Amino acid sequence: MTRAEIDTPHGLARAELHCAPEGGRAALLLGHGAGGGIGAPDLVAATRGATAAGVHVALVEQPYRVAGRRAPAPAGQLDTAWLAVADHLSALWFADLPLVFGGRSSGARVACRTAQEGQAVAVVCLAFPVHPPGKPDKTRQPELDAVPVPTLVVQGESDPFGRPVEAHHRDVVLMPGDHSLKKELPRISRTVEEWLDRILRPLD
Template sequence: MTQIIETDAGTARLTWHRAERARLVLAVSHGAGGGIEARDLRALARVLPAHGVSVALVEQPWRVAGKKLAPAPKTLDAGWRGLWPAVAKSGLPVIAGGRSAGARVACRTATELGAAAVLALSFPLHPPGRPEKSRAGELLGSGVPTLVVQGGNDPFGRPEEFPEGSYELVEVPYGDHGFAVPRRAPLDQDEAVRIVTDGVVRWSASLP
């Protein structure tokens, strides 16, 4: 089911994949360089409903409008705030999720919006080659239970670069920023995606 939401940043779109007996909602958005067709987002929408988690794939207003470049963080946050009432309407606990730039939005707004938890897919810890430009503060400041799923070869931050904190981290070995693995890797692409979904299933089952 597709739902159109008007926000202060423009028109957003939700694509719902509902669980029959939902106990949680995952609202998860795309990054600055892609949409909800990302392999990990598609996989989560396919797998999680069978585990009691309804999934809303979120398209930010700039993406719905057909623009190629994401706006400033404050505009992304405004779009997210505007669509939040629609994902929280059921009264179920909502996990705020996103990949890359979307993960940053989820972390920045989690406490303010009353998110039950944060799912950060490919959190961009720093720009490629610029570790001094750390965004760790956003991750560490989420204020709620947080799961990071990170590719082992992500140029935006490899797992070993992440600071200590109360969040959990699942590594996708050999994965890049989109969890793509090279052909020479000892696991194939389906196995890499399965690490993502299995990790999220286990973590979401542990949430109260």
């Protein structure tokens, strides 16, 4: 594991790099939730699954978290910082590798919003917050619908943030539990590993 610090237009970001044991067929960037960090159990499980599929992983810590703030930055700042991190890592660490964007909750939203501009070949969403709890009218489903590349959504069956719908290029896998996705972590690893292997095979 290697740690990197990256300057962005909105402050210093950090990335924790986990290399696949046998080379790398792609690189997966994973972002954290609004109030959480990169040590979230589902992010760790997804990292394990991705590296097993031969994919390098960068767990990305947004500048507001590096600066010690709990409240997330505005969406535009999150997206700009994320793309700056992706550019840096692509140039210095993951040269010539296809990029997969991903994250949990708020980090999943960032991955979806930036997938096209960042030229991601796929997106992995853990606990995508379709709407605030109890407010289904305030839907974020359009952020998912706008993603033009294959997308995996791993969602808790009883997640109060709602449940995304499947689409022709979007797989939704339901897991026991809520928004934390702390149950059946080995299954999350397997799901991410198998999905990435299938999606990346045509690019190998």
